[in-house]
Amino acid sequence: MFTGIIETTGVVKKLTQENTNLHITISSAITNELKIDQSVAHNGVCLTVVNINKDEYTVTAIEETLTKTNLNTLTVNDEVNLERAMKLGDRLDGHIVQGHVDQTAKCTNVENKDGSWFFTFEYDKSLGNLTIEKGSITIDGTSLTVVNSGENTFSVAIIPYTFEHTRFKHYKKDTIVNLEFDVVGKYVKKISQYSI
Structure with missing residues (x-):
């Protein structure tokens, strides 16, 4: 669950195609606060952190996600909006956002x-x-x-x-x-x- 209040932006550092999946490696100011298996919204798409290396982390988008969102247009050095999942008890400054792009x-x-x-x-x-x-x-x-x-x-x-x-x-x-x-x-x- 997200609020739609963007925490920061990240920069795409690497894009790796593996079969129908796309591994997206991003550098951001919040990387050192992330954990593997954590959910992060990327341009509004909820993706799971699968790897962390210094100030970069990697998430994977499956074929359905790539078909329905603008993540399939990403190129290296593109900027993406980032938001971590909301904490229970925090103020809901935006509105209820699921991270599921329509x-x-x-x-x-x-x-x-x-x-x-x-x-x-x-x-x-x-x-x-x-x-x-x-x-x-x-x-x-x-x-x-x-x-x-x-x-x-x-x-x-x-x-x-x-x-x-x-x-x-x-x-x-x-x-x-x-x-x-x-x-x-x-x-x-x-x-x-x-x-x-």
């Missing part, structure tokens, strides 16, 4: 608004996911509030701190991002399909 989206517009930024994204509506105005959305693991919710599009407003301390500073038109839709909204939608 689908990807494409950035369609970036607009500078006098020190803040508006990012607009478009996603495939055929997968049945939806956003609501002022609802929660997770983009590459970052908990955000939806503005301008449409049928298959939405925007988010980004403050300077978030812009500088996450991957948002790298986003431009056509950047592919991971989306995790609000878990409560997903349950409500599922239940409503069966209501009389």
Whole structure:
């Protein structure tokens, strides 16, 4: 379980393909605090630490993860958003995030608004996911509030701190991002399909 509050970013140091799996080696400021078998969200994808070597650690993404997320686009020196699993008893500063990406989206517009930024994204509506105005959305693991919710599009407003301390500073038109839709909204939608 995560909160969508990005702790830090890491840098991809090595990518190793093994059959259909991809081993991703990352250097980060939190590596010395990690343990093997620990869960860490990478651009919103929950992956297990399988190896630690000095300031670098390795996680493995399976084929399904690579198919459904933007991890298959990673290259060496790419920056990734990182968040360790929340501790029981901590404040939930973001929202309930599972680390299970629902689908990807494409950035369609970036607009500078006098020190803040508006990012607009478009996603495939055929997968049945939806956003609501002022609802929660997770983009590459970052908990955000939806503005301008449409049928298959939405925007988010980004403050300077978030812009500088996450991957948002790298986003431009056509950047592919991971989306995790609000878990409560997903349950409500599922239940409503069966209501009389």
